[in-house]
Amino acid sequence: MADVAHGGVKTVRIGSMLGDGIGHEIVPATMRVVEAAMEVEKDLRVDWVVLPLGRDAIESEGSPAPDSTIAELKSLDTWILGPHDSASYPEPFRSQLTPGGVVRKTFGLFANIRPAATHPGVRAVSPSMDLVVVRENTEGFYADRNMFLGSGEFMPTPDVALAVGVFTRAACERIAREAFTQARSRRKHVTIVHKTNVLSMTTGLFRDACRTVAEEFPDVTVDEQHIDALTALLVRRGEDFDVIVAENMFGDILSDLAGELSGSLGMAPSLNCSETKAMAQAAHGSAPDIAGKNRANPTALFLSAAMMLDWLGDHDGDTRLSRAARRIRHAVDGALESRVATADLGGRASTSEFAETVLARTLRV
Structure with missing residues (x-):
């Protein structure tokens, strides 16, 4: 202090x-x-x-x-x-x-808070955008963040590269709680981002942990989007979103997109x-x-x-x-x-x- x-x-x-x-x-x-x-x-x-x-x-x-x-x-x-x-x-x-x-x-x-809002005098692709991406900052698919020691990337042979994505319920619930807390001071709407149709266990755990935390915030509206669908929706109607909660890599990509749509990175x-x-x-x-x-x-x-x-x-x-x-x-x-x-x-x-x-x-x- x-x-x-x-x-x-x-x-x-x-x-x-x-x-x-x-x-x-x-x-x-x-x-x-x-x-x-x-x-x-x-x-x-x-x-x-x-x-x-x-x-x-x-x-x-x-x-x-x-x-x-x-x-x-x-x-x-x-x-x-x-x-x-x-x-x-x-x-x-x-x-x-x-x-x-x-x-x-x-x-x-553990939390990376990234607002994207338009400013007076600045041209924007999405002129009414005012959202916050709440990005989990310690796990997910980024190899520099998801291991206590060493890297989550490795090559068993010169022609094969592998990466480990790490998702724990504790970290997912922690970032979800941050997102819902942010929403309470804004427009009380959280969008959970995942890709459960393909990554059913990893991003499925993320989605389910966010759903569990949502029960603690009955005053906040909750919806969900697949990551690929959400990128298109941000371009078309970015003003509809308030707080977006995402795992590490998804949150990084979405926040850069939202930043550019609202004026400039x-x-x-x-x-x-x-x-x-x-x-x-x-x-x-x-x-x-x-x-x-x-x-x-x-x-x-x-x-x-x-x-x-x-x-x-x-x-x-x-x-x-x-x-x-x-x-x-x-x-x-x-x-x-x-x-x-x-x-x-x-x-x-x-x-x-x-x-x-x-x-x-x-x-x-």
């Missing part, structure tokens, strides 16, 4: 990890916006702890996810993680668990969390093709940081943090509505120009 000093001043200690590529541009911009939003609130301060993670950490610490970084994260209230480009790391690091994966596994960040925020820890991390990657060119859209990380402050405010019972989160969201919407936008949205603003616009609005909203 955040420290409260004499006189009621609250200092929140937030870890900041730049990551790779555009992370070196969007993370510092996000830090400035978060700090401004918090300092507008009376007696609310931030203490940044910048930690190495990613390619720079390989060079300085000998590992993309140094033990010293992981140890320091344990003492902090919450964290911001920039995107990483682990595919470009030298071996053996390229074949190891990604830096973000190390953090997720170490701290049991550069707008798509994400929060990785457990019951006790949370990490802001944009849904997009490190975009090495535009890294260092001052062209990246920082919106997704701004909005991810706002989610992080909301989460911390809920857990600390401090409405000042929730107000700071709203201030960031209003500042982003105001900037976009005034037609200040980066190239991915058809605008001409640089990363720094867009960030300065949001920063100014954060201070006056």
